[in-house]
Amino acid sequence: DAKTTQPTSMDCAEGRAANLPCNHSTISGNEYVYWYRQIHSQGPQYIIHGLKNNETNEMASLIITEDRKSSTLILPHATLRDTAVYYCIVRVAGDDKIIFGKGTRLHILP
Amino acid sequence: EPEVTQTPSHQVTQMGQEVILRCVPISNHLYFYWYRQILGQKVEFLVSFYNNEISEKSEIFDDQFSVERPDGSNFTLKIRSTKLEDSAMYFCASPKSGTDTQYFGPGTRLTVL
Numbered sequence: 552d553a554k555t556t557q558p559t560s561m562d563c564a565e566g567r568a569a570n571l572p573c574n575h576s577t578i579s580g581n582e583y584v585y586w587y588r589q590i591h592s593q594g595p596q597y598i599i600h601g602l603k604n605n606e607t608n609e610m611a612s613l614i615i616t617e618d619r620k621s622s623t624l625i626l627p628h629a630t631l632r633d634t635a636v637y638y639c640i641v642r643v644a645g646d647d648k649i650i651f652g653k654g655t656r657l658h659i660l661p
Numbered sequence: 662e663p664e665v666t667q668t669p670s671h672q673v674t675q676m677g678q679e680v681i682l683r684c685v686p687i688s689n690h691l692y693f694y695w696y697r698q699i700l701g702q703k704v705e706f707l708v709s710f711y712n713n714e715i716s717e718k719s720e721i722f723d724d725q726f727s728v729e730r731p732d733g734s735n736f737t738l739k740i741r742s743t744k745l746e747d748s749a750m751y752f753c754a755s756p757k758s759g760t761d762t763q764y765f766g767p768g769t770r771l772t773v774l
Contacts, residue, residue, distance in 0.1 A: 592750060593767060594665075594754075594765035595754075597762055597765075647694070647709040647717045650706065653703060
């Protein structure tokens with residue numbers, strides 16, 4: 552089973568920052584937090600991952616709390632193309648499989 | 662983003678027939694993975710394959726399934742005798758060289774009639 556808890560759905564206005572929360576209270580010290588998204592039946596798309604420091608790339612920022620029990624994915628300026636299901640995953644680096652939960656369905660509103 | 666390709670994009674077959682789904686992972690990587698997603702459900706892990714051997718498989722990956730690397734670049738998922746419940750999207754994934762971040766292909770939609 553997935554070790555994360557995410558809201559089922561969220562709305563965000565186009566142009567605003569989308570903040571997607573994730574709880575992973577049982578995360579182990581060697582587990583990373585990964586984020587993927589899936590746009591309508593396409594293959595899951597990698598967004599970002601981190602261990603304990605905050606991370607930023609061209610797509611998003613990842614904020615991990617100091618106790619590592621929760622994190623937030625931030626899409627700084629959401630567009631309609633960001634409408635997707637967003638998956639928060641905890642995973643040991645080098646571990647084989649990814650265990651997906653149900654994710655958060657993000658709706659970007661025009 | 663590194664590219665993983667899959668063929669065909671859509672496969673329609675009759676129940677009981679064999680199907681072969683193909684994947685070309687990111688170049689020069691020895692790991693690849695297969696996942697499936699039944700319509701409206703979660704993405705589920707099927708099998709991981711490393712250096713020409715199955716590394717790990719899920720309960721879904723029963724005797725009807727097999728994976729092969731028929732040549733240096735292609736990987737295949739074979740379902741010997743398809744069932745209606747095998748209808749799903751099938752995704753392969755491969756890490757980029759030097760990382761273990763998995764990148765997914767666009768998927769094959771399998772429809773079993």
